[in-house]
Amino acid sequence: MIPLALIEDALVYANLLLMLTVGFTLTYLIAKIPNFAHGEFAGIGVYITFTVAQVWKSNPYLAVPLAFIISAFSGALIYNGVLRTLKRFGGTMISLTISTLAMQIMISALLNIYADYLYPIAGAYSRLFLFRHLDFEFIGLPGVLIVSTIFLLTLITFLHLMLTRTRFGISLRAVVEDSSLASILGVNVELACTISWMLTAGIAGVAGSLLPLWFQGHPYTGSMLLTSVFAASILGGLSSIYGAMIGAYIIGLTEIFGTYLLAQTFGAQLTAYRSLIPLTILCIVLLIFPRGITGLIEDLQARRASKAMVKIRGEGS
Amino acid sequence: MIEVYDLNAGYGKLHILYDVKLKVNDNEIVTVLGPNGSGKSTLLKTIMGLTTIYGGKIIFDGKDVTKLRPDEKAKLGLAYIPQIGNVFTNLTVKENLIMAGLTLDKSEFNDRLEYALSVFPFLKACLDRKVKTLSGGERQMLSMAMALIMKSKFIMFDEPTGNLAPKIATEVLNKIIELREQSKLTILLVEQAARKALEVSDRAYLLVSGRVIYEGSSKELLEHPELGKLYLGVKKL
Numbered sequence: 001m002i003p004l005a006l007i008e009d010a011l012v013y014a015n016l017l018l019m020l021t022v023g024f025t026l027t028y029l030i031a032k033i034p035n036f037a038h039g040e041f042a043g044i045g046v047y048i049t050f051t052v053a054q055v056w057k058s059n060p061y062l063a064v065p066l067a068f069i070i071s072a073f074s075g076a077l078i079y080n081g082v083l084r085t086l087k088r089f090g091g092t093m094i095s096l097t098i099s100t101l102a103m104q105i106m107i108s109a110l111l112n113i114y115a116d117y118l119y120p121i122a123g124a125y126s127r128l129f130l131f132r133h134l135d136f137e138f139i140g141l142p143g144v145l146i147v148s149t150i151f152l153l154t155l156i157t158f159l160h161l162m163l164t165r166t167r168f169g170i171s172l173r174a175v176v177e178d179s180s181l182a183s184i185l186g187v188n189v190e191l192a193c194t195i196s197w198m199l200t201a202g203i204a205g206v207a208g209s210l211l212p213l214w215f216q217g218h219p220y221t222g223s224m225l226l227t228s229v230f231a232a233s234i235l236g237g238l239s240s241i242y243g244a245m246i247g248a249y250i251i252g253l254t255e256i257f258g259t260y261l262l263a264q265t266f267g268a269q270l271t272a273y274r275s276l277i278p279l280t281i282l283c284i285v286l287l288i289f290p291r292g293i294t295g296l297i298e299d300l301q302a303r304r305a306s307k308a309m310v311k312i313r314g315e316g317s
Numbered sequence: 318m319i320e321v322y323d324l325n326a327g328y329g330k331l332h333i334l335y336d337v338k339l340k341v342n343d344n345e346i347v348t349v350l351g352p353n354g355s356g357k358s359t360l361l362k363t364i365m366g367l368t369t370i371y372g373g374k375i376i377f378d379g380k381d382v383t384k385l386r387p388d389e390k391a392k393l394g395l396a397y398i399p400q401i402g403n404v405f406t407n408l409t410v411k412e413n414l415i416m417a418g419l420t421l422d423k424s425e426f427n428d429r430l431e432y433a434l435s436v437f438p439f440l441k442a443c444l445d446r447k448v449k450t451l452s453g454g455e456r457q458m459l460s461m462a463m464a465l466i467m468k469s470k471f472i473m474f475d476e477p478t479g480n481l482a483p484k485i486a487t488e489v490l491n492k493i494i495e496l497r498e499q500s501k502l503t504i505l506l507v508e509q510a511a512r513k514a515l516e517v518s519d520r521a522y523l524l525v526s527g528r529v530i531y532e533g534s535s536k537e538l539l540e541h542p543e544l545g546k547l548y549l550g551v552k553k554l
């Protein structure tokens with residue numbers, strides 16, 4: 001029998017991972033570089049919740065909009081301050097990618113400093129904390145599960161409608177395919193990139209701000225999440241946000257249930273090696289179907305289309 | 318309409334265009350000819366702002382636009398239809414047409430969309446199809462339809478008849494002449510089918526190794542004894 005708390009663990013984790021993965025994939029598609037600092041936007045969210053709940057003694061959900069705004073602002077700052085500057089000096093994709101790694105290290109260090117700075121002010125341990133006791137409950141379900149699910153469904157609907165129905169969304173997809181053609185047609189590519197960085201960083205901030213309501217928050221939350229975000233994006237195929245959603249759910253659920261099963265079988269010390277699960281899936285995907293779930297679906301569609309063609313030709317002759 | 322002075326440009330450090338001078342007057346059709354790799358496409362890209370400019374000036378409608386971004390030029394009314402990759406294959410036909418009308422307001426867009434669809438009626442049946450399922454020629458026609466929608470005063474076509482059957486190629490060139498007459502557009506054309514292009518254009522430039530080696534009326538170039546034979550494959554009339 002699977003304990004209920006474990007199912008809740010898995011669902012909350014998968015929800016948060018999905019928010020992060022969709023954003024990671026979207027920035028990858030638009031800016032063409034993997035953003036190693038993406039997890040740190042969640043780290044910022046984690047400490048905003050700590051500030052709101054522990055320092056200001058307010059409702060932790062107040063942190064959600066704050067985290068969105070501050071993370072979005074950080075995203076815009078990194079994109080315009082670091083990446084665009086490097087690009088102007090002729091930075092290659094590799095140097096840009098490494099600069100996001102540098103940003104990851106820097107934000108993580110800043111979060112450590114902030115945590116130490118808060119320690120005397122908050123009068124509580126700021127390097128490892130959990131706010132489950134501050135969350136509400138509704139029909140027996142934890143508030144964070146309900147809130148994250150609602151946020152997620154809204155997010156998916158919003159992104160889908162934006163990308164298919166609005167001029168801005170269509171322009172974004174155009175930039176993804178061919179940014180110079182998009183610019184010829186009047187799209188300000190840098191502005192589109194900035195807005196997408198703000199949006200995805202903001203979403204990551206929201207995920208981070210919800211996290212301490214169910215899992216322990218610490219200065220390294222962001223970097224620890226990054227492994228799973230990577231695995232989920234690559235499993236999804238890195239080419240569509242819908243693939244990213246499926247990838248995130250698969251990784252999220254396997255990571256939680258897998259760790260539980262391994263710990264049951266081989267002993268609790270195995271939980272320390274939790275990241276092995278996403279890493280193993282990552283390796284398998286890269287070896288066997290490097291285009292991920294999206295690639296598998298595309299192949300399937302292509303096969304079906306060619307079968308249909310053969311059938312039409314057969315009937316014709 | 319557009320004046321280019323002593324333009325030196327290329328890709329990064331790769332210098333392609335040397336001291337190019339070019340002028341297209343209002344409502345004129347000008348053709349740029351030259352062998353493969355001579356820098357014709359690079360010239361159009363440079364005018365649109367997609368390459369590295371080392372020196373020179375580009376004046377559009379009396380305004381210095383040398384340093385503007387492509388999207389800013391698009392908003393001023395400069396349009397460019399690239400030789401390859403002129404449609405978004407992962408978007409639907411309708412979405413491509415929307416992209417072409419990005420700088421227009423809603424009602425103007427709807428009018429032009431209706432016009433473009435009346436010129437290329439086959440597009441009506443596949444508005445919701447992904448462009449990657451269209452044939453090369455169909456894509457070329459879609460890009461012409463996009464050109465009809467764009468809000469432009471000056472439009473540059475890079476080999477618009479490239480993949481088309483001869484009959485449709487003639488049709489496309491006729492469409493371009495029509496554009497000039499009906500919408501009062503100014504047109505810069507790069508063509509492989511030199512003969513046909515010269516027949517529809519007023520003046521021509523011959524570009525070899527990134528330099529303009531000849532400039533004059535299309536008729537003169539067609540009848541030029543050496544250049545015609547050397548670079549255009551034009552038989553003597």
Ligand SMILES: Nc1ncnc2c1ncn2[C@@H]1O[C@H](COP(=O)(O)OP(=O)(O)OP(=O)(O)O)[C@@H](O)[C@H]1O
Binds near residue numbers: 331354355358360
């Ligand atoms: N994106 C690019 N990066 C680097 N070099 C390029 C690029 N595009 C073209 N070139 C080089 O610039 C030169 C001119 O190319 P361009 O495309 O302007 O020729 P073209 O006259 O249009 O030829 P064609 O008739 O074959 O279309 C060529 O030597 C080509 O190799």
Ligand SMILES: [Mg+2]
Binds near residue numbers: 357358359400475
């Ligand atoms: Mg060319």
